[in-house]
Amino acid sequence: MAQYSVASLERLIEQFERLPGIGHKTAARLAYYVLSMKESEAEKFADAILEAHKKIHYCKICCNLTDNEICSICEDERRDKSIICVVHDTRDVVAFEKTREFNATYHVLHGLLSPMNGCTPDMLHIKELLARLNNDEVKEVIMALDGTVEGEATAMYLSKLIKPLGIKVTRLAYGIPVGADLQYADEVTLSRSLDGRIEL
Amino acid sequence: MAQYSVASLERLIEQFERLPGIGHKTAARLAYYVLSMKESEAEKFADAILEAHKKIHYCKICCNLTDNEICSICEDERRDKSIICVVHDTRDVVAFEKTREFNATYHVLHGLLSPMNGCTPDMLHIKELLARLNNDEVKEVIMALDGTVEGEATAMYLSKLIKPLGIKVTRLAYGIPVGADLQYADEVTLSRSLDGRIEL
Numbered sequence: 001m002a003q004y005s006v007a008s009l010e011r012l013i014e015q016f017e018r019l020p021g022i023g024h025k026t027a028a029r030l031a032y033y034v035l036s037m038k039e040s041e042a043e044k045f046a047d048a049i050l051e052a053h054k055k056i057h058y059c060k061i062c063c064n065l066t067d068n069e070i071c072s073i074c075e076d077e078r079r080d081k082s083i084i085c086v087v088h089d090t091r092d093v094v095a096f097e098k099t100r101e102f103n104a105t106y107h108v109l110h111g112l113l114s115p116m117n118g119c120t121p122d123m124l125h126i127k128e129l130l131a132r133l134n135n136d137e138v139k140e141v142i143m144a145l146d147g148t149v150e151g152e153a154t155a156m157y158l159s160k161l162i163k164p165l166g167i168k169v170t171r172l173a174y175g176i177p178v179g180a181d182l183q184y185a186d187e188v189t190l191s192r193s194l195d196g197r198i199e200l
Numbered sequence: 201m202a203q204y205s206v207a208s209l210e211r212l213i214e215q216f217e218r219l220p221g222i223g224h225k226t227a228a229r230l231a232y233y234v235l236s237m238k239e240s241e242a243e244k245f246a247d248a249i250l251e252a253h254k255k256i257h258y259c260k261i262c263c264n265l266t267d268n269e270i271c272s273i274c275e276d277e278r279r280d281k282s283i284i285c286v287v288h289d290t291r292d293v294v295a296f297e298k299t300r301e302f303n304a305t306y307h308v309l310h311g312l313l314s315p316m317n318g319c320t321p322d323m324l325h326i327k328e329l330l331a332r333l334n335n336d337e338v339k340e341v342i343m344a345l346d347g348t349v350e351g352e353a354t355a356m357y358l359s360k361l362i363k364p365l366g367i368k369v370t371r372l373a374y375g376i377p378v379g380a381d382l383q384y385a386d387e388v389t390l391s392r393s394l395d396g397r398i399e400l
Contacts, residue, residue: 015248
């Protein structure tokens with residue numbers, strides 16, 4: 001008995017399966033949904049994939065994603081250019097922007113130092129960061145990196161490069177999350193939040 | 201403070217968000233993954249979407265999906281053409297094919313009768329099914345429809361059309377799933393499985 005299969009459908013399912021967190025069943029569900037779309041909608045979907053790939057690249061200044069030469073944050077004249085917030089990933093920029101409180105600029109490293117995973121300093125966008133520090137405008141660099149071993153190692157590495165330039169280097173506060181139950185906080189976080197206690 | 205956004209990225213996220221079961225966060229994760237793909241891989245993905253849409257259509261005989269004129273099942277000479285298994289959706293065909301035990305042909309209705317949702321007989325592929333019954337070859341039509349109100353209504357409707365043609369109409373057995381705990385079976389299923397009990 002010949003196995004029933006439709007080659008183009010199989011190919012589409014395979015493509016969806018390559019996406020992170022999408023297994024075979026979800027991939028099949030998405031592929032069938034794409035088949036049920038109107039032709040014009042499927043074209044829009046395919047175009048969005050190609051267009052995003054063609055148009056989006058790194059901002060010349062901060063290495064954030066943009067479809068212009070310079071991203072809208074670096075271009076914004078009302079932004080405080082004397083503070084640079086160094087982040088791991090472009091998604092972290094989105095997270096900080098959501099606070100609507102941060103009014104300075106970013107620098108996206110696109111990775112964290114991790115010798116185990118073969119991520120060395122030359123693979124991060126550190127050169128571009130140092131180039132920005134060569135003028136007198138920058139007063140502070142905030143290390144807004146993950147609270148992991150890799151994040152801390154990267155922050156230490158960068159601070160050793162930046163401090164000699166006479167620029168203040170800070171890092172995010174460690175502590176208990178707002179709204180969290182104390183009993184669910186791990187002991188490292190708790191002891192860090194004790195160390196960083198603030199007078200009321 | 202201008203809101204940071206990248207138009208082409210937003211469009212891609214929006215497109216992913218349209219897929220069933222994909223919320224905003226997952227859509228963003230998938231979109232970022234697409235950005236991280238090689239250009240050639242992104243092109244393959246987009247092509248798969250367009251190609252599936254262009255090439256795949258309904259089999260002229262059984263209304264199953266195919267990229268040829270007639271699907272590989274209807275074309276297969278070793279298949280028993282005297283039995284037609286009527287299913288709701290193309291995915292049901294895949295499910296039956298997985299049993300590797302069914303060696304006859306299918307007919308895909310692409311829907312179930314549901315006056316509440318505005319699904320009327322003329323919206324299902326019933327005409328094509330009746331056309332297949334006009335030769336003497338077909339001996340039996342199996343209603344392999346969902347065990348829902350819509351599935352049963354559709355099966356009743358079709359059997360009233362088909363029985364007068366002198367063709368045997370059957371439906372799938374109701375009963376407890378293989379490997380299931382009796383205590384988790386609902387009472388309707390249990391009483392149906394009692395009705396359909398078989399001598400050992």
